[in-house]
Amino acid sequence: MVRRKRTPNLIAFIAIGAALVAVGVSTDNNGLLVAGVLFIVTGVASIMKAKRERGANDSDDQQQQD
Numbered sequence: 001m002v003r004r005k006r007t008p009n010l011i012a013f014i015a016i017g018a019a020l021v022a023v024g025v026s027t028d029n030n031g032l033l034v035a036g037v038l039f040i041v042t043g044v045a046s047i048m049k050a051k052r053e054r055g056a057n058d059s060d061d062q063q064q065q066d
Contacts, residue, residue, distance in 0.1 A: 009050060013043030 017039030024032030 010043050010046035013039045013046070017041075017043060 017036045020032050020036030020039060022036075024030065024034075024036055
């Protein structure tokens, strides 16, 4: 069994991004708005990558058991 290094889950970036978007909208600051969107995109990309890796690991485990 190969032990892989665990990567950090960046799900907290979604909450940080939502807060930045809210502050950016309320203060009409486009910089904060863009930064918030980038944080949200980074968090969602992290979640999608983790799901893809988990799915690949599950299929590999099933093939080894057969």
